[in-house]
Amino acid sequence: xxxxxxxxxxxxxxxxxxxxxxxxSDYIAGSININPALARKEISxxxxxxxxSSKEGKSGGYTLGKSAKQITLADVYQAVKNQPVLxxxxxxxxxxxxxxxxxxxKIDELYIDLDKTLLKKLGSISIEDFANQFx
Amino acid sequence: xxxxxxxxxxxxxxxxxxxxxxxxSDYIAGSININPALARKEISxxxxxxxxSSKEGKSGGYTLGKSAKQITLADVYQAVKNQPVLxxxxxxxxxxxxxxxxxxxKIDELYIDLDKTLLKKLGSISIEDFANQFx
DNA sequence: CTTTACTGTAATATTTATTATTACAGATGA
DNA sequence: TCATCTGTAATAATAAATATTACAGTAAAG
Numbered sequence: 001x002x003x004x005x006x007x008x009x010x011x012x013x014x015x016x017x018x019x020x021x022x023x024x025s026d027y028i029a030g031s032i033n034i035n036p037a038l039a040r041k042e043i044s045x046x047x048x049x050x051x052x053s054s055k056e057g058k059s060g061g062y063t064l065g066k067s068a069k070q071i072t073l074a075d076v077y078q079a080v081k082n083q084p085v086l087x088x089x090x091x092x093x094x095x096x097x098x099x100x101x102x103x104x105x106k107i108d109e110l111y112i113d114l115d116k117t118l119l120k121k122l123g124s125i126s127i128e129d130f131a132n133q134f135x
Numbered sequence: 136x137x138x139x140x141x142x143x144x145x146x147x148x149x150x151x152x153x154x155x156x157x158x159x160s161d162y163i164a165g166s167i168n169i170n171p172a173l174a175r176k177e178i179s180x181x182x183x184x185x186x187x188s189s190k191e192g193k194s195g196g197y198t199l200g201k202s203a204k205q206i207t208l209a210d211v212y213q214a215v216k217n218q219p220v221l222x223x224x225x226x227x228x229x230x231x232x233x234x235x236x237x238x239x240x241k242i243d244e245l246y247i248d249l250d251k252t253l254l255k256k257l258g259s260i261s262i263e264d265f266a267n268q269f270x
Numbered sequence: 271c272t273t274t275a276c277t278g279t280a281a282t283a284t285t286t287a288t289t290a291t292t293a294c295a296g297a298t299g300a
Numbered sequence: 301t302c303a304t305c306t307g308t309a310a311t312a313a314t315a316a317a318t319a320t321t322a323c324a325g326t327a328a329a330g
Contacts, residue, residue, distance in 0.1 A: 089141040192275075
């Protein structure tokens with residue numbers, strides 16, 4: 001797993017705190033303490049999904065794309081998700097083994113079930129909720 | 136995230152299917168289709184946790200360390216877990232930023248909460264349940 | 271008691287994934 | 301027309317996961 005979820009959450013928390021005011025990618029990268037190009041890349045992703053709005057040019061920057069109350073951690077999770085949370089093995093199990101032949105399908109089904117559980121929990125927490133924890 | 140969870144699950148499913156009969160690491164590695172040394176490494180971990188029993192020497196091999204009914208997917212998850220499922224960023228957030236200063240703590244708390252949710256779900260599924268899905 | 275077939279484990283190489291860096295085109299306001 | 305931003309791609313550096321090799325130790329079987 002990579003660090004995209006915590007980084008996206010950090011970005012959205014900052015924007016939630018800033019309200020209507022535009023925040024620059026340099027400020028965001030400085031708070032997270034990562035490379036600005038990397039921050040802009042994640043911002044770009046979140047913008048494509050409508051979670052962030054941007055303004056180009058001088059005095060440009062970012063705001064949330066919708067209210068902090070409307071964005072949940074499930075949205076963040078889905079925005080950055082690449083692989084099932086419990087991991088995927090890169091092997092191809094032996095098709096001549098009764099277990100090997102079917103296990104990938106069974107694991108897929110399990111993962112769908114787990115995802116539902118996780119999404120339900122994450123969907124119950126908004127960015128507003130999360131950001132309100134900060135002083 | 137790595138592929139240890141599906142691999143451990145595969146191993147335990149095979150042993151559940153074999154019952155009292157000893158299964159060799161080569162057979163296990165062959166079913167998963169990974170390197171035998173890698174399979175033995177994971178087996179070794181599961182054995183240290185009591186999920187697997189082993190017998191050395193000629194005609195040695197492995198069986199489950201307790202009944203398939205007593206092992207849940209929560210045990211498997213905890214056996215292979217290294218990092219929080221939603222990932223950890225490697226940056227150290229800016230301590231001069233109100234959000235940066237506190238976010239790691241808040242993320243930790245969130246992750247503990249998510250883990251509880253996940254463990255509850257995983258704890259409701261036994262290896263027996265999982266293995267029974269196979270022909 | 272020696273061969274054979276296993277487990278147990280470490281050391282190392284290879285491959286893949288993640289993150290950082292650099293660079294620059296395009297937009298907009300001053 | 302300059303300064304300050306976003307947007308994005310290409311590439312380099314680093315870190316993590318996986319594969320491979322090797323061999324010591326143990327127990328059964330002849």
